Amino acid sequence: MGVSAKSLKVDDTPMMQQYRGIKKEYSDSILFFRMGDFYEMFNEDAKTASGILQIALTSRNKNSNPVPMCGIPHHSANLYITKLLKAGKKVAICEQTEDPKQAKGLVKREVVRVITPGTILDDNILDPKKDQFIASVYFGKNQIGLAALDVSTGIFKVTQIDGGNALLLLADELQKLDPKEIIIPNAIKEEPRPWLPTGEVFVHSEEDWTFSFSEAYRNLVEHFRTQSLEGFGCENMEAAISSAGALIHYLRETQKSPLEHINTLTPFPIHDYMALDQCTLASLELVQSSEGSRKNSLLDLLDLCQTPMGARRIREWILKPLIDLKKIQERLGIVADFKHNPTERKNLRDLLKHIFDLERLLGRITLSACNARDLIALKTSLKVFPDLSQALKSYDSPSLHAYLENWDNLESVYNLIDQNITDDPPLGLKEGNLIKAGCNEELDRLKKITREGKNWIASLELEEKERTGIPVLKVGFNKIYGYYIEITKKHIDRVPAEYIRKQSLVNAERYISPKLKEYEEEITGAEEKIFAIEQTLFEEIRSGVSLAGPRIQGMARTISEIDALSSFAEIAHRYNYCQPEFTNDRSLVIENGRHPLIEQIDPSVRFISNDTFLDSVKQQIIIITGPNMAGKSTYLRQVALIALMAQIGSFVPADKVSLGITDRIFSRVGAQDHLLKGQSTFMVEMNETANILNNATPDSLIILDEIGRGTSTFDGISIAWAIVEFLHKADQGGGPKTLFATHYHELTDLSRVLSGVKNFNVQVKEWNDEIIFLRKIVPGGTDKSYGIQVARLAGLPKKVLDRAHEVLFNLEQSEFDEVGVPKISHSENRQNQPSSGQLGLFPEPENPLIHKIKEIDPNELTPREALEVLFELTQLLKDGLK
Ligand SMILES: Nc1ncnc2c1ncn2[C@@H]1O[C@H](COP(=O)(O)OP(=O)(O)OP(=O)(O)O)[C@@H](O)[C@H]1O
Ligand SMILES: [Mg+2]
Structure with missing residues (x-):
């Protein structure tokens, strides 16, 4: 309207x-x-x-x-x-x-x-430990273009996604970027967006032409002032260019500034990292705990960084674990050096403490949204650069030398600020005191005039008192009337003729004299000129610093990485982690592994460590059974977390770990609700499982925690059974390493038929109908859940517990009655078996009694044999009733 x-x-x-x-x-x-x-x-x-x-x-x-x-x-x-x-x-x-x-x-x-939600620069609003991306999505003919930009730091990256899984991959990638705002072309604004990440995100649609390839390309080369996009390595990425060009257009429209700190566009191939989907991110609590906050996540644990840049780097690394062994070893090598030299590490980390958020400072500086204090913060940070490079030289890590070779103390930037900007400037730019003395002659002269004003006023006061003979004559200033000479009414008759009355008070009159007027004009003029000159000079210095933007960004990156790696070393030292060793095979061997988060929750509870051996053939799939609360889920996650931590370059919570490179980790927990997404619990579980079955490779690691429990028991067991059979590729050259925790004890029978499947259980001790959790993983299956004992621990009323015991007893009886020995692995003839509802997948074993009767041919029996058969049948019947 x-x-x-x-x-x-x-x-x-x-x-x-x-x-x-x-x-x-x-x-x-x-x-x-x-x-x-x-x-x-x-x-x-x-x-x-x-x-x-x-x-x-x-x-x-x-x-x-x-x-x-x-x-x-x-x-x-x-x-x-x-x-x-x-x-x-x-x-x-x-x-x-x-x-x-x-x-x-x-x-x-x-x-x-x-x-806009994605372009806030205010430090009070921004989360210092997280990049703040605004993303742009473009659906091309064969590819999806995805661009992401953080205005506060100038990070700008693009990628292209294709293939049958493109929408899923887009969703995973957006979840990791966690943008505050996404822009899309108008053309698709009415279409459903199943790929949107969960959480708060604002979607704006923009004019379609801004996404057109030619327009987008033109916008980008114009912005970067380049001939082509060759230099960024994305010249031929059409869909990516469409998304990136539209994004830069959008930002120029909204920011009204040249965005100079956005000086490079980095393609980020999503396939160069370990793949982690949304579900795995959530269930391993990588950057957010299940409660939705950063607290108690892996990120929270690993981040002992001294700068917000380091914290953002760790977040990026956790979401994108490496798969390139050389790069992993480089990080691990530095962490090892840092870890083994505690004194030097402390020195290094103390120096890092003095460094401000260079990336965001630079963002504000180039966007002209900075004040003089930002420049001082930059100067303070730069001051420690030489000491920092000295501190790094004391290590002998070759990877650190690579950092040192490209080290830049940014002396010219330091000097530019140091020589010009006062050490303690005000917040605002219009309050004076921005520029040091000695930088500009005119400025110094004007400042002298204002500085000497006080003396001048005092001497005028004295002069006028003497001249007029008025003892109580005062020279003053107020904002509305400016300078004045105040004379009490008592002495009014002695006021000189050239005084002009300005204002009357109860007891006094205020005047201005020609001399004071002249002075007033000079001084106000001087102040205005001071502000103007200071602002011009400040602007020159600001743009001088902006010119060094790419150099500052480069060093910000270096420092963020050093900070992150020193944080890994500090953690490794504090919590006694070991350096993982990488092998060229597909095995995963962990000695005395621990769950990094659970072991920290309550230091008074001793965490029980456990070993793990998995490979893609001999022990490809481990079925873990054990009572509720025994520690199955904890164990599963600890294995996945150790594998992931190793590939981000961190040490790991164990005594010894050796492992091959993992290409993907899949982590699924059965029966979690996604009501917000409008899908049923079981549907979600099956969707996610389908994703695993379609994408897991022999280099993947899968943890399945009670998959199948979201439906009826028999359906659940059947699906779980079939999933394990599908994943089992020990006899076909190797399959994904898999840990499967379950309460379906029937699944332990799989180990009889599949060579790569092994059973383990979490040990407990029974004592007076109570259970003691030993938390040790030992070979073999279990056949008891101890659910009722655990329910007792939880404080269920005794009446309910007693009744549950009775019901359980009845159930167990009927299980034997109806089904006998479960032989659910017999499946060859299942197509021919008559289906009987839920039991359809399980061949119902024939009653031995009927079987025996069928075998009898009365014509062949002697009377004595007939009597024996009669005895036998009666016995069989009695056995069956037991
Ligand atoms: N190795 C361990 N050492 C010490 N405490 C442990 C260990 N493993 C698990 N715990 C403790 O036991 C609790 C229950 O563990 P977990 O959730 O892994 O059990 P679970 O077997 O998966 O149970 P459920 O079958 O009910 O899912 C954990 O929250 C933790 O406090
Ligand atoms: Mg569990």
């Missing part, structure tokens, strides 16, 4: 005309229209914003034709902007772009920035 025709006629003041002109261009944003110390919103914007912000909706022109409006003070704008962004709105900031005092007529106004 716009402004009605009638109101147009009435409220056609020049200001409202100006407002409407600007609003027209930013119709999809809430327009913050600066008026003095307030941002005002009008019409529909006012209605929407007042609702979200819970502020009063008033109106302009109350009498004639009211225009709804609301306003917020400009100094607390951030708070309100955040709220609007959270509600999925964009905010266009329209400032007064000239000094109202200087303006002839209506003051000029312009939109200086559009703030």
Whole structure:
């Protein structure tokens, strides 16, 4: 809804005309229209914003034709902007772009920035330990283009996804990027988006032409000021270019700045890393615990970084474990060096503490959103660079030498700031005191004038007292009237003729003299000139620093990696981790492995370590049974986490680990609800399992935790059984290493028929109908769940427990009665078996009694034999009833 025709006629003041002109261009944003110390919103914007912000909706022109409006003070704008962004709105900031005092007529106004959920720069809002991406998705003919950009740091990357699984891969990748905002072409805005990540994300659709290849390509080369995209290695990635070009266009439109810190575009091939899907990320609690926070996640554990950049690096590494052995060894080599030299490590980490978030500082500096304190923060950080490189030289790791070879102390940047910017500048840029003395002669002269003002005033006061003979004469200043000479009424008759009265007070009069007037003009002029010169100089220094952007970014990357690796070393030292050894085979051997997170939860509980041996042939699949609470899930996850940690270059919680490179880890926990996605528990479980069966390779590691439990027992067992059979490839050259925890004891029979399947169980001791958890994984299966004993531990009423015992007893009886010895592995003739409901997959064994009777041919029997058969049948019947 716009402004009605009638109101147009009435409220056609020049200001409202100006407002409407600007609003027209930013119709999809809430327009913050600066008026003095307030941002005002009008019409529909006012209605929407007042609702979200819970502020009063008033109106302009109350009498004639009211225009709804609301306003917020400009100094607390951030708070309100955040709220609007959270509600999925964009905010266009329209400032007064000239000094109202200087303006002839209506003051000029312009939109200086559009703030969107993905382009916030405010440090109070940004999570320092996480990249803040805005993503762009383009569906090309054969590929999906995905671009991601963090405006706060300038990181800009693209990839292309193709193949039958493209949508799933897109979903996985977006989940890892966790963007605040995604832009898509208008053409697909009505289509379903099953690939959207879970969590808060805002999707904006943009004009289709911005995604067209030629337009996108042009936008990119124009932005980077290059001839082509060859230099970035993405010249031929059409879909990727479409998404990246549209994204840069969108940012230029919203940021209204040249975005100089975005100076490179990095292709990130998604296949160069260990593949981790959304489900695995969640179930291994890699960057978020099951409660949805960072606390108690692997990231939280491994991050002892001294800088936010290091923390962001670890997050990136956890989500993208390496598969290139050389790169893994490089990281491990550095961690080992750091770990084995505790004194040097402490020294190094103490130095890192002084380094600010260089990536985000640079972001603000190049976007002209910085103040002088940001430059000082950069200088403080740069100051430790030489010491840091010295500290690194004390190690003998060849990988560290690679960092040192490209080391850049950025001295010129340091000097530029050090020589020009005062050490303790104010927050604002218009308060003076930005530039050091000695940088600019004119500035120094003007500052001298203002500095000497006090003395000058004191001497004028003295001079005038003497001249006029008035003892209580005071020279002062106030904001409204400027400089004045104050004389009490008592002495009014002695006021010299050249004094001009300015203001009357109860007991005194205030005057201005020609001499004071002249001084006033000089001093106010000086202050204005000081601010102007300081701002020009500040701008020069700022852009000088921006020019070094790529060098600063390069060093920020180096430092973030060193910080991350020193954090790994610190963890390895504190928690006694070992260096994993990589082999060229597919085995995974862990001696005394521990779960890195569970072992830290309660230091008073001793964590019981366990060994693991898996390979792709001899012991390809391990079925783990054991009572509830025994530690099955913990064990499964500890194996997966150890394999993952090794490939991000971290040491691992065990005494000794050797392993081949894993290409994918799949982790599935049965029966988890995804009601928000509108799918049933079991459907989700089966979807995820299908993904595993279709994608696992002999180099993969799979952990299945009670898969199949989301349906009836027999269906569940049957599916679980068939899944294991499918995964078992020990006899076909090798299959994915698999750990399967289950309460279906029937599955332990699989080891009889499949050579690569082995049974293990978690030991418990029974004592007086109670169980003691030993937490040791030992070979062999179990056939008891101890569910009722565990329920007792949980405090279920005794009546319920007693009854449960009775029911269990009955169930066990009937199990023997009906089914006899379960021989569910007999499957050759299953097509020929008559199906009987749930039991269809299991050949029902024939009753031995009937079997015996069928064998009898009465014509062949002697009377004595007939009597024997009769005895035998009676016995069989009795046995069956036992
Ligand atoms: N090796 C261990 N050492 C010490 N405590 C352990 C160990 N493993 C597990 N625990 C403790 O036991 C608890 C239960 O473990 P877990 O959830 O792995 O059992 P589970 O066998 O999967 O049970 P359920 O069958 O009910 O899923 C854990 O939360 C942890 O506190
Ligand atoms: Mg469990």
